[in-house]
Amino acid sequence: MKKILLAAIMLAAFVTSHAQNPWDKPATPSPEVHKDNTVTFRLKSPKAIRVQLSGDFLPPKKVKTKHAVRVIPGIVDLKEGKDGVWEYTTGAPLASEMYHYWFVVDGQRVLDPGNVYMLRDKDIVRNMFVIGGGCGDLYRTNKVPHGNVNHVWYDSPTLQMERRMIVYTPPGYETSRKKYPVLYLLHGMGNDETSWSTLGRAPYILDNLIAQGKAKPMIVVMTNGNAIQEAVPGESSIGFPVPTGYLEKTMEGSFETSFPDVMTYVEKHYRTINKKSARAIAGLSMGGFHTLHISKQYPDCFDYVGLFSSAISPLPKATSPIYQDMENKLKRQFASPPALYWIVIGNEDFLYKANVDYRKLLDKLGCKYTYTETGGGHFWQNWRLYLTDFYQKVF
Amino acid sequence: MKKILLAAIMLAAFVTSHAQNPWDKPATPSPEVHKDNTVTFRLKSPKAIRVQLSGDFLPPKKVKTKHAVRVIPGIVDLKEGKDGVWEYTTGAPLASEMYHYWFVVDGQRVLDPGNVYMLRDKDIVRNMFVIGGGCGDLYRTNKVPHGNVNHVWYDSPTLQMERRMIVYTPPGYETSRKKYPVLYLLHGMGNDETSWSTLGRAPYILDNLIAQGKAKPMIVVMTNGNAIQEAVPGESSIGFPVPTGYLEKTMEGSFETSFPDVMTYVEKHYRTINKKSARAIAGLSMGGFHTLHISKQYPDCFDYVGLFSSAISPLPKATSPIYQDMENKLKRQFASPPALYWIVIGNEDFLYKANVDYRKLLDKLGCKYTYTETGGGHFWQNWRLYLTDFYQKVF
DSSP: OOTTHHHHHHHHHHHHHGGGSTTTSOOOOOOEEOTTSOEEEEEEOTTOSOEEEEETTSOOEEEEOSSOEEEEOEEEEOEEOGGGEEEEEOSSOOOSEEEEEEEEETTEEEOOTTOOOEEEETTEEEEEEEEOSSGGGGGSOOSSOOOEEEEEEEEETTTTEEEEEEEEEOTTHHHHOOOBOEEEEEOOTTOOTTHHHHTSOHHHHHHHHHHTTSSOOOEEEEOOOOTTOSSSTTSBTTBSOOOOSOOSSSSSSHHHHHHHHHHHHHHHHSOBOOSGGGEEEEEETHHHHHHHHHHHHSTTTOSEEEEESOOOSOOTTOOOGGGTTHHHHHHHHHHSOOSEEEEEEETTOTTHHHHHHHHHHHHHHTOOOEEEEESSOSSHHHHHHHHHHHHHHOO | OHHHHHHHHHHHHHHHHGGGSTTTSOOOOOOEEOTTSOEEEEEEOTTOSOEEEEETTSOOEEEEOSSOEEEEOEEEEOEEOGGGEEEEEOSSOOOSEEEEEEEEETTEEEOOTTOOOEEEETTEEEEEEEEOSSGGGGGSOOSSOOOEEEEEEEEETTTTEEEEEEEEEOTTHHHHOOOBOEEEEEOOTTOOTTHHHHTSOHHHHHHHHHHTTSSOOOEEEEOOOOTTOSSSTTSBTTBSOOOOSOOSSSSSSHHHHHHHHHHHHHHHHSOBOOSGGGEEEEEETHHHHHHHHHHHHSTTTOSEEEEESOOOSOOTTOOOGGGTTHHHHHHHHHHSOOSEEEEEEETTOTTHHHHHHHHHHHHHHTOOOEEEEESSOSSHHHHHHHHHHHHHHOO
16 A cells, blocks of 8 residues: 555656646746736747737727728837846726737737636637726626536527527526526627627626626527537537638528527527516627517517617628518517617727617617617627626616 | 618628738638648747747657656747748648647747637647547537537535536437436546546547447536636636646545535436446546545445546545545445446556556455556546547446
């Protein structure tokens, strides 16, 4: 018996020696959030000529393109210090938020080797960190009861494939025997079924709001709105493609047409309250577009509708019946008006004008909606806030 | 209505312009798997002096440390070509496998900006890719029925915390009304509840084996064996710490003592067959150690036991009752012997000798086990193969 104690000692040796591989060694600590919420970023790169940092906490730049003014994250230079460690500390404390950043070393994008926390947005992976004390506290796990997050495969006869979605069930679901209302939460172009649960922090926000008594326990169904995909890149039978911000068969009616497949699965497999007053649907950008067209196509389904920074009109080439006869379908939907039809957008959003025009159309048709205008543009900081509000407005 | 068609055009413009930010632009394609399964890696880094590649497909190096010989991945130089794009193509086709790699630019570890597929192992994130045609085909999603993967929070009164585990339910679970056998699958030191489902490919392998008729449908419960953690770093109430390969309260009895909390939850919330012949437990390294000590502590629980590259003996300081009276407990466990007690290890594993000694002890006590010796050492390539075998041996 004594001999085999050696195993434990060898195991300890293994753990210690694990740091001795020069390309394994712990990276320079980064980012370091100081007590006053200023943040220091560090990258060891002794031979670099220029090291920069870009992130959504830096003052954004506006870039005029042929068709639109585009807001891109700012960029700053790091200063080289001892041992080739480059450093930058934010000039002011950062407001509570979940932030994203990356380094640019001699013009090339580089992830922070000191920070294992990364999220993919469309085709790009970025590092992330959270500043607490405000909305950032909603975007992380706290000592509150947690809902479960299930990666579920469902059959879509309409799209003729098995497809994946993510379903959040609220704390206590497993033992309560109760039935629950359902929010269908739809992503934007280039996103997928994982985006609301990672970048959008949907499960974290709801855990925290339920614990604070500010939102009702509900089931949240996060679908994949790209009709060509079974699932997020890397989790489908096409393997590991380079993700793209643009896919075929989006915004041409296929996803909206297949939406009853999603609802059929959810209402069969979960303890749902199957009536209009217990169903909500919301989405961002393309997901807002899907929300608009699904909710008017199935006018008796949803009592709560949320258009977040929403695209409005189908592309000229989209000839799906889903998009036909829009005015009459809206009239039909609003004949028994939803309890809430919420349009929310930032005043710098490139879809702002489209939403002004859509509200004019709704006014013309006598359709009653609620409108909220925020600052900012077409980004996740806004969408997380919109979702936080929407969670508190429904059911 | 025509006016708001503009929104769609602007959306298209947005998507197009998305690529115009110089630090957003698509990276150089990498890795490129050629038809003959040679692979080219590329990194654009015009100002770099030296660019290297390290990965588990390169001939490993042996490094002698004070206590053990350690096997580390090999490293090769890339060659600079046009436009500052560095390139390396493997000399020979790669065997079917899931591989991990990273670049080293002027001595600093850099992830491949051309590849969004990354996995964290302990404190380090690496890029990944899969070569098909053999076992690699088991490690990816194919056009077969899929099980669901649920991130579940359970109450552990023993550890006095809400803790997270990952539960795989097999295809058809939701509608079959059947009861299923359960495999408890335990991770190694520095890993967590996510490791078997990501690095270990446990859900993918089982989906594929069930589809091939080679494994029985079963529930797989992947716990967090670090008694100090609620969940994987980034998903617990301590926020976003720098992950470490070593944590307190591992291999000192706390996790093993709390294991009935896991089983209580699983057998209450899932349709499980609650008898010895329908329960399996297996783990790698520290998880093998947990498996050994849990299975002998609860001798009537598990009919299938798998020790993969297992640590054997408690640390000298570990005084938990779990570790007391080992020989008698083994005798008691083998009095009604498990249907399978499988010890498997690579002949280059640093725990090899400990396993030789453990087998001697089992022989001395007259405990009947099955032993398999493979090539290689203490790494995921082996553990995925061991799991693939174990899935086919149980139930």
